[in-house]
Amino acid sequence: MILVFDASIEGFSVGVFHLNSSLIQSVTNSTPYSHTEFLVPTIQGVLSKANAQFQDLTQIVTTKGPGSFTGIRVGLATAAGLRTALNIPVMTVNTLSALAHSAMSHHIVNTSDIHAVLDTKCGEFYHQSFSCKDGKLFVETPPRSLPLKELISVIGSGTVVTDPSSKSMLENIPCVTTLLTLEGVLSASNDTASEDLQPLYVRSANINHPKRDA
Amino acid sequence: MDVKYKTDNKTIIALGIETSCDETSVALINANKEILAHRVASQIKDHEIYGGVVPEIAARAHLSLLPGLLDQVFKDASLTPSDVDVIAATTGPGLIGGVVVGTMAAKAMAAALGKPFVAVNHLEGHALTARLTETIEFPFVLLLVSGGHCQTMLVENVGTYKVLGSTLDDAVGECFDKVAKMLGLPYPGGPQIEKLAVNGNPKAFDFPRPMIGQKHLNFSFSGLKTSVRQAIQKLQTEHDGTLPESIVADVCASFQQTVARVLYDRIKQAFLYTAEHHPDYKQFVVAGGVAANQHIRGALQTVCAEIEFAFYAPPLSLCTDNGAMIAWAGLERFQKGLTDSLDIKPRPRWPMDQIKGISA
Numbered sequence: 001m002i003l004v005f006d007a008s009i010e011g012f013s014v015g016v017f018h019l020n021s022s023l024i025q026s027v028t029n030s031t032p033y034s035h036t037e038f039l040v041p042t043i044q045g046v047l048s049k050a051n052a053q054f055q056d057l058t059q060i061v062t063t064k065g066p067g068s069f070t071g072i073r074v075g076l077a078t079a080a081g082l083r084t085a086l087n088i089p090v091m092t093v094n095t096l097s098a099l100a101h102s103a104m105s106h107h108i109v110n111t112s113d114i115h116a117v118l119d120t121k122c123g124e125f126y127h128q129s130f131s132c133k134d135g136k137l138f139v140e141t142p143p144r145s146l147p148l149k150e151l152i153s154v155i156g157s158g159t160v161v162t163d164p165s166s167k168s169m170l171e172n173i174p175c176v177t178t179l180l181t182l183e184g185v186l187s188a189s190n191d192t193a194s195e196d197l198q199p200l201y202v203r204s205a206n207i208n209h210p211k212r213d214a
Numbered sequence: 215m216d217v218k219y220k221t222d223n224k225t226i227i228a229l230g231i232e233t234s235c236d237e238t239s240v241a242l243i244n245a246n247k248e249i250l251a252h253r254v255a256s257q258i259k260d261h262e263i264y265g266g267v268v269p270e271i272a273a274r275a276h277l278s279l280l281p282g283l284l285d286q287v288f289k290d291a292s293l294t295p296s297d298v299d300v301i302a303a304t305t306g307p308g309l310i311g312g313v314v315v316g317t318m319a320a321k322a323m324a325a326a327l328g329k330p331f332v333a334v335n336h337l338e339g340h341a342l343t344a345r346l347t348e349t350i351e352f353p354f355v356l357l358l359v360s361g362g363h364c365q366t367m368l369v370e371n372v373g374t375y376k377v378l379g380s381t382l383d384d385a386v387g388e389c390f391d392k393v394a395k396m397l398g399l400p401y402p403g404g405p406q407i408e409k410l411a412v413n414g415n416p417k418a419f420d421f422p423r424p425m426i427g428q429k430h431l432n433f434s435f436s437g438l439k440t441s442v443r444q445a446i447q448k449l450q451t452e453h454d455g456t457l458p459e460s461i462v463a464d465v466c467a468s469f470q471q472t473v474a475r476v477l478y479d480r481i482k483q484a485f486l487y488t489a490e491h492h493p494d495y496k497q498f499v500v501a502g503g504v505a506a507n508q509h510i511r512g513a514l515q516t517v518c519a520e521i522e523f524a525f526y527a528p529p530l531s532l533c534t535d536n537g538a539m540i541a542w543a544g545l546e547r548f549q550k551g552l553t554d555s556l557d558i559k560p561r562p563r564w565p566m567d568q569i570k571g572i573s574a
Contacts, residue, residue, distance in 0.1 A: 077322070
């Protein structure tokens with residue numbers, strides 16, 4: 001049984017899946033900043049509704065960013081605690097890749113030029129482009145943070161996939177809006193997952209100049 | 215998913231996680247006061263070019279260090295996570311990005327292992343540390359002096375604290391770090407000042423001694439800091455910008471002596487107040503990073519001898535932030551039945567008199 005959760009954008013979601021990727025139970029909480037309180041109790045609740053125990057889990061999959069810095073750390077620190085306690089592998093996936101997979105799994109995109117975009121909330125956008133051949137996604141560019149003007153030129157005539165919390169920041173750019181789904185996270189993990197707990201911040205800690213005086 | 219409490223006679227084992235400032239630390243201890251494993255990873259190198267702790271850098275470092283430290287302490291102690299009876303983490307006060315990392319890892323472990331979780335107030339961790347290394351019964355007077363805190367309190371029992379006095383502006387450790395920065399000394403400045411002060415003349419400069427002799431129990435250090443800054447600026451002008459080592463040593467010695475003198479006076483006032491209103495208090499504990507300063511310890515030992523309080527201080531290694539103190543506070547709270555639910559929210563601010571006690 002696989003535990004999948006995401007806390008990297010806003011709110012969080014938790015699900016348990018069979019090894020064949022079919023969903024058993026899931027819960028989504030869209031309240032921003034509620035993850036530090038409710039992520040762990042929600043994991044307990046989802047397992048309980050699935051009549052399962054932590055010991056039944058064989059694998060954990062979560063997102064590593066880019067996204068909210070705090071959200072990324074909430075997810076990965078929770079994964080670290082679970083890994084220590086249960087001694088099972090944790091796979092971490094890129095949030096932009098998971099978003100592209102979310103759109104794919106809902107069959108709402110079928111073009112060959114896909115651009116996953118998320119608002120950084122720092123005046124720029126996280127961006128990564130993918131191509132799609134025979135229903136499979138291939139990474140075309142590494143994840144980056146771009147200002148709007150550059151984003152528009154990079155996108156060109158491609159299809160933009162974004163999540164509802166970023167949509168309003170994309171002004172008049174036509175885009176396909178999808179929630180980041182747990183199916184998308186799981187599906188992305190079959191393509192490009194890491195087996196470590198390294199976060200993918202993309203943006204630096206934003207400290208430009210060391211302070212020189214007290 | 216019921217929490218399982220231990221019923222056999224095996225010694226209780228606690229895991230403690232500390233991530234509230236710039237030390238990432240994990241410890242395993244047992245109820246016999248044995249530290250089974252203790253790892254402290256300092257982030258000083260990550261922050262020193264900024265001259266202070268940068269919150270986002272600290273949060274990132276805690277996440278990259280914590281998983282490895284968790285694995286390491288179990289190896290060190292030859293234990294497995296299921297051997298642990300209670301899991302504790304600092305859930306505040308502190309830099310929230312770091313507190314979140316430790317809190318989430320601890321809650322996830324508690325849930326997955328079906329073990330109780332204790333949300334430890336970082337200050338309570340410092341307050342109870344001396345009980346890990348010494349035999350001290352309640353009650354006692356506590357002076358907590360660190361980079362972020364300066365307060366005295368009556369420690370009546372686990373979870374029962376009454377604040378006597380607090381700093382109205384800077385914490386003592388903050389004042390040390392800022393003076394060090396003015397002198398161009400590396401971060402963190404406290405240990406540097408103590409080292410250089412050894413060769414300086416403590417009477418070379420006559421700095422103000424804020425609040426000395428006053429009856430109330432609060433502290434203030436910003437006026438002293440400003441006065442030291444002005445003196446350093448004047449000296450730098452006189453010496454074309456670069457101070458000779460001997461003068462740096464004199465500034466360090468005079469500043470440290472002034473802080474020690476102020477703390478001596480403030481603690482004397484706290485003792486006189488306590489003797490009058492709470493005559494059952496006969497013990498004094500100093501905790502926090504500044505308690506590592508031997509000169510300040512000496513001044514506090516002097517006032518204890520004068521007013522007849524027994525003096526206790528944790529060993530130097532447990533004065534600065536560490537996981538063992540969090541494991542110990544978690545164990546003490548667990549033994550009093552003070553465990554927490556897994557929907558506790560990490561708190562950037564959490565005054566000690568708001569800690570949940572036995573009666574609450």
